[in-house]
């Protein structure tokens with residue numbers, strides 16, 4: 001594929017507008033249509049990127065057929081991720097989707113199977129992973145030898161209004177997924193279990209649990225400790241959180257906004273810096289993957305365990321028990337098999353030998 005990738009963006013809300021700007025600005029892509037259930041929202045967003053001429057509609061697949069699009073960028077609300085992405089994949093369209101992959105792990109598994117059945121790439125853009133400073137911190141992790149502990153502190157006091165102030169677990173579901181995903185990336189280790197407490201400080205302006213502390217056991221016995229609050233006025237951490245990696249040979253620190261620092265008596269290996277940043281970086285990698293057939297970071301199978309960490313943390317907070325990730329995956333698989341309406345996807349799910357194995361075995365090409 002040598003031509004520019006023709007893209008329909010579906011979901012033209014706050015984040016959709018950021019994606020419209022990215023797709024419009026990229027030398028790799030042509031923005032050919034905007035879909036949203038609210039046509040006025042779609043028209044206004046198209047105008048805001050200087051493209052009031054763009055076709056708009058409520059159905060991304062119909063718009064793609066009408067405009068000869070090659071791919072869909074899905075920036076709808078989490079509950080719409082599964083139906084919108086499934087329809088696109090079965091129409092032969094690869095999908096680049098906003099996090100979370102879906103609103104439940106069960107639906108995320110259905111999407112991974114749909115990607116297998118259709119042979120179409122589904123990549124999840126977990127935008128905070130695409131950060132050259134995080135890549136530099138990962139390089140430092142390699143210099144530290146065996147890792148004992150990884151910590152993230154996240155403390156801010158945003159007043160969002162709207163759905164986040166009404167959710168049962170706004171911090172864990174809407175925000176902590178970024179940190180959990182980055183932890184997997186930094187450690188190159190997958191989660192095994194979690195104990196989590198989620199609570200709402202008395203002065204909180206959220207209905208649900210605006211604060212949480214979670215301790216994950218990761219593969220290799222590493223502990224990942226996340227503690228955060230969305231109602232913590234003063235001395236804000238970065239939106240990326242503040243990070244500490246404690247290893248055999250020393251420590252690495254990252255404040256989330258500046259270059260990370262290595263505090264260890266080691267000869268740090270010189271490595272090339274990642275050129276990719278934010279959603280522009282994710283878009284570039286997606287286009288490149290379609291051109292080369294390479295499996296990109298964020299390919300759906302690889303992303304699902306980040307959402308599983310959220311679901312496991314919420315389950316632990318609600319039951320007071322330590323939760324095994326494999327139990328969350330097994331329950332999600334059973335739910336996906338029970339609820340799947342597409343026979344081909346159901347057959348693919350039923351053929352999986354083990355959910356964890358399918359999610360963590362990286363295909364050579366897509």
Ligand SMILES: NC(=O)c1ccc[n+]([C@@H]2O[C@H](COP(=O)([O-])OP(=O)(O)OC[C@H]3O[C@@H](n4cnc5c(N)ncnc54)[C@H](O)[C@@H]3O)[C@@H](O)[C@H]2O)c1
Pocket residue numbers: 010011012013014015016035036037038041058075076077078080084098099100126127128
């Ligand atoms: N990576 C980040 O930092 C980041 C930041 C904000 C939001 N997000 C993610 O981006 C996504 C969108 O969030 P947002 O804040 O823009 O939400 P939003 O509510 O502002 O916009 C979502 C839009 O999707 C439309 N929509 C819903 N269902 C649809 C469907 N079936 N077909 C077509 N359009 C549909 C809605 O009409 C709405 O205009 C979410 O998944 C959210 O988690 C990511």
